[in-house]
Amino acid sequence: MLNLKVLFSFTLVLFLLITTRIHAAEETRPNIILIMVDDMGFSDIGCYGGEIETPHIDALAAGGVRFSQFYNTARCCPTRATLMTGLHPHQTGIGWMTNPPGDTRGDSRPPAYQGYLNRECVTVAEVLQSAGYATYMTGKWHLGFNSQDRWPLQRGFQKYFGCISGATRFFYPEEPRGMTLGNEHIKTPASTTQRPFYTTDAFTDFAIRYLTEHQEDASQRNKPFFLYLAYTAPHWPLQAHEEEIKKYRGKYRIGWDELRTQRLAKQKELGLLPAHTKLSPRNEAAPAWDSLDEQKQIEMDLKMAVYAAMVDRVDQNIGKLVGWLKANEQFDNTLILFLSDNGACAEGPALGRGRFMNPEYRNQEHSNSYGKAWANASNTPFRLFKHYAHEGGTSTPFLMHWPEQIKPRKAWYTEPAQLIDIMPTLVDVAGAKYPTTYAGKQIHALDGVSLRPAMQGKTLNRATPLFIEHEDNAFVRDGDWKLVGRGVSPASGLKPEKWELYNVKQDRTELNNLAEKKPELVSDLSAQWQAWAKRVGVFPK
Secondary structure, eight states, X not given: OHHHHHHHHHHHHHHHHHHHHHHHHHHHSOEEEEEEESSOOTTOSGGGTOOSOXXXXXXXXXXXXXXXXXXXXXXXXXXXXXXXXXXXXXHHTOSSOOOOXXXXXXXXXXXXXXXXXXXXXXXXXHHHHHTTOEEEEEEEOOSOOSSGGGSGGGTTOSEEEEESSSOOOSSSOOTTSSEEETTEXXXXXXXXXXXXXXXXXXHHHHHHHHHHHHHHOTTTTTSOEEEEEEOOTTSSSOOOOHHHHHHHTTTTTTHHHXXXXXXXXXXXXXXXXXXXXXXXXXXXXXXXXXXXOHHHHHHHHHHHHHHHHHHHHHHHHHHHHHHHHHHTTOSTTEEEEEEESSSOOOXXXXXXXXXXXXXXXXXXXXXXXXHHHHHHHHTTTOOOOXXXXXXXXXXXXXXXXXXXXXXXXSSOBOXXXXXXXXXXXXXXXHTOOOOSEETTEEOOOOOOOOOGGGGGTOOOOXXXXXXXXXXXXXXXXXXXXXXXXXXXXXXXXXXXXXXXXXXXTTOTTOOSOOTTTOHHHHHHHHHHHHHHHHHHTOOOO
């Protein structure tokens, strides 16, 4: 009888120890919040050189690790495909763009360009949900529209509110680019504040709603959560609350040249860029500010003020989300990541498009923009924009903040990193396992590396170069060397003269092309890029 009691006591103690360890392990796994903005330039936020007021993002940067050389994939949907899967976009079926509502243009193209996520990839939500995470998303999906099996709830998310298709109006979204709740297209919800409905506010409000419901649900509250918050700001149409616009009216009468000069000076002061960094020339399509008449200057000042107001409002909403985390004692064990999907957008004429001066007309526009001149300033000090593989198209602010594991670092993290590294990082910190098969399908292997060493300022020990391709714009980045080109395709014969070569440590703004001086290096890097392009399915298109 005594032995049975001893055995029972021993078994009970062992059970309690195991249970305690399981709960302890559960508690040490972080909540994860992945925040992405849309079409924001490299230098717009305060901690990357901008004058726009972004105190909440700046505080996250100051309390975490800031990357000075982080690359996206130069365009909305390819970036989102890589962000969600860890794979190169061609491997996911989004080598170019997603199919717009009602458009089947991808059906006649090779699988790499079908226009929606395939089933040879898994999303980070699918991986984390398999590891016991609750998974929520608000904002822009843009990874497949025309069939419901391509939507967030069918790709690993438990709750969703946002726009499935991509760009939408901010105050008055409407079908087929309206709001979706779960799997249902809905009318624009009523505003939760005294201000009118605004997508940036609504995405945050629904994110907080989902996290609140998570806390209140006994079946969910002990699970860590993953929240993907994908703002559409500051993508066109440029529309903002009048209260924020007023803060910035008049500040941009200095013009884009002076703004670029001031931002680069601040970037050097912050240590983001070395003192020897040269400012790239003003884009050839942009006129000198002083060549504009006063009325045009007033109009252009307003366009940049609206853009700045959109970024400002994103920051206020991030502050609101951080406030919820702190109030609910979730802040210290939450890993927050922040980035932009591509460089600033120069689509449309050099001085922008659409109506701006009348707020009523402005807020009904579908594609009004600020143009190449201001996009050039947003990307200070780089040249070129969204679409291109040069620094202006692919360089993004990137930060990670996690108080329990990341100590504030004054120094910038200077090793190059890329979107392909985010999936391995989240798998790593979540204690998850990336699958080789999923739902009966073979899954492509990951090329990226975990960024966890960067949290302590350690090297990533990356074994291979970084590669991208979008619309025949391409680069390969190997150490300090970057081979980058436009029009790199089989039609051009992939000839070396299509390539430019830069030592980005010495020449981050890509002004001194060394391709003619180092033909062997060009040939070697070009061959590596071609091998990568063949492996991931860049060609045929």
